[in-house]
Amino acid sequence: MFDKNYKIDDLMDFDEKYVLHTYARKKIRFSYGQNARLYTPCSREFIDFGSGIGVCSVGHGNQELADAIAKQAKDLIHLSNLYLIEPQALLAKKLVELCGYDMRVFFSNSGAEANECAIKIARKFGEKDEKIDRYKIITLESSFHGRTISTLKATGQDKMHLHFAPFPDGFLRAKDIDDIYNVVDSKTCGVLLELIQGEGGISPMDKEKIQKLAKFLKEKNILLMVDEVQSGIYRTGEIFASKVYGITPDIISTAKGLGGGIPIGATLTNLKNIFVPSDHGSTFGGNFLSTRAGLCVLEILEKEYNSGKLVATIDSFNQHLEKIISDFSFLFEKKVGIGLMCGLVAKDDNIQKNIIENAFEEGLLVLKSGKNVVRFLPPLTIKEDEISEGFERLRKACCKL
Ligand SMILES: Cc1ncc(COP(=O)(O)O)c(C=O)c1O
Incomplete structure (x- = not known):
């Protein structure tokens, strides 16, 4: 849902003018979501590996x-x-x-x-x-x-x-x-x-x-x-x-x-x-x-x-992370975390910052943690196709470095 009367620039102006500045907000407007997928009003799609910092545990738009x-x-x-x-x-x-x-x-x-x-x-x-x-x-x-x-x-x-x-x-x-x-x-x-x-x-x-x-x-x-x-x-x-x-x-x-x-x-x-x-x-x-x-x-x-679905999702997500580590060992030191609370330790904070930024440009939301960790907290109901598409986008983000 979104209000067609307002352009994103107007809303950013209101936000700047009327909301206390406690967050470094990105200029992006999401209007709806479906499980791990998020959409802007002009239908640009993102995969959400952050789920609102670990909040949207059953995904977006869960019926x-x-x-x-x-x-x-x-x-x-x-x-x-x-x-x-x-x-x-x-x-x-x-x-x-x-x-x-x-x-x-x-x-x-x-x-x-x-x-x-x-x-x-x-x-x-x-x-x-x-x-x-x-x-x-x-x-x-x-x-x-x-x-x-x-x-x-x-x-x-x-x-x-x-x-x-x-x-x-x-x-x-x-x-x-x-x-x-x-x-x-x-x-x-x-x-x-x-x-x-x-x-x-x-x-x-x-x-x-x-x-x-x-x-x-x-x-x-x-x-x-x-x-x-x-x-x-x-x-x-x-x-x-x-x-x-x-x-x-x-x-x-x-x-x-x-x-x-x-x-x-x-x-x-x-x-x-x-x-x-x-x-x-x-x-x-x-x-x-x-x-x-x-x-x-x-x-x-x-x-x-x-049903065993959660454990299968955890296995799949972590296998994808392992693969990223082995393919991009020049960027990452190791994988950390347990279950779907996981991260990749970047070689430095600059890499961390650039990966998060590049991932965003590729249509993938990931989070930061600590000085140099790229953090993943996907919805616990994330599906296999969403996982593989998300990692495809992460690969593209890594390749740009
Ligand atoms: C471990 C932990 N404790 C407490 C909090 C604070 O939670 P809230 O922002 O809901 O007050 C957070 C938030 O990130 C957290 O990760």
């Missing part, structure tokens, strides 16, 4: 999701959390059953909010649990946890902290997993980490180190808090990356892929009675529309998973 949203919108979009919200209860049940962790869920509207809730759970746990107040949360270098003031402080990239001090107290930084043992002190209540750093270069943590850390934290009664905002909801091939790592976190935060594009965040915890009414809340969080969308997304993805 089942559109029908579920439309039906729910006609019935009820929103009531306050003071009343029972049927799809919210059903979505919480579905999430807990799919992951198999003995947890309860709080719903919010974004990844940062899901992490805010995680932080509040850890703080209340630390306050309640011991004679001394434990309030410190350890996070890792190169991590990304959001842009609210406390999730920004939790984010381990100092360049993002410029201009916004003072920050809330109680966040400690570890260089890497090994360094966590040095940083833990008597006031630590939790460790918050991404198993695969999404913005920090798509580099997965070492499985053995994570399992050892999980054991250590349990012994010390410190919470293991896993940020699965990007890695969750089947992105790695399992409902949560935590399953791939064989761990049982105390808290999992997730968002992006859960609503298929409708904003939703979720925080799951095994501290099932940590909150009492009024400890936490959200006006919009968990409303009829977003949780209905989440429920529909999970039903679609559960089928993809159970």
Whole structure:
């Protein structure tokens, strides 16, 4: 859908004039999409290997999701959390059953909010649990946890902290997993980490180190808090990356892929009675529309998973990446990531930049991550023809260098 009354230049002018300048936008106007394909009003086609930074998990224009949203919108979009919200209860049940962790869920509207809730759970746990107040949360270098003031402080990239001090107290930084043992002190209540750093270069943590850390934290009664905002909801091939790592976190935060594009965040915890009414809340969080969308997304993805389609898609996508690595070894060092959260490490940041730009010109959307990684987060429902056409375009983009 697009408004014929406006030319792209007019819209770019409005955007420039009226919208705060927080994004370096490209001059492109998409009007509709079909699974991993996107179209401009003049029918120029793109293949989407980014899915709105890992959000459009069931693709664009998904009929089942559109029908579920439309039906729910006609019935009820929103009531306050003071009343029972049927799809919210059903979505919480579905999430807990799919992951198999003995947890309860709080719903919010974004990844940062899901992490805010995680932080509040850890703080209340630390306050309640011991004679001394434990309030410190350890996070890792190169991590990304959001842009609210406390999730920004939790984010381990100092360049993002410029201009916004003072920050809330109680966040400690570890260089890497090994360094966590040095940083833990008597006031630590939790460790918050991404198993695969999404913005920090798509580099997965070492499985053995994570399992050892999980054991250590349990012994010390410190919470293991896993940020699965990007890695969750089947992105790695399992409902949560935590399953791939064989761990049982105390808290999992997730968002992006859960609503298929409708904003939703979720925080799951095994501290099932940590909150009492009024400890936490959200006006919009968990409303009829977003949780209905989440429920529909999970039903679609559960089928993809159970039928073996997801694993076949992951295999095919990764084989194409391997082939790119071997054919363009002068551009790339290696492939990184797990499942459909993957990347190619470019030899330098210039190559990364040029590949992303050339791919765009060829009609392919790919993302950046870290200093030199070309990131791929395609829809989990991407089809074989879309994969091969996308990689054909990526090859052309590489050949131009
Ligand atoms: C791992 C991780 N945590 C948190 C966030 C913040 O999510 P949101 O932008 O929905 O607040 C992101 C977003 O990219 C993320 O990748």
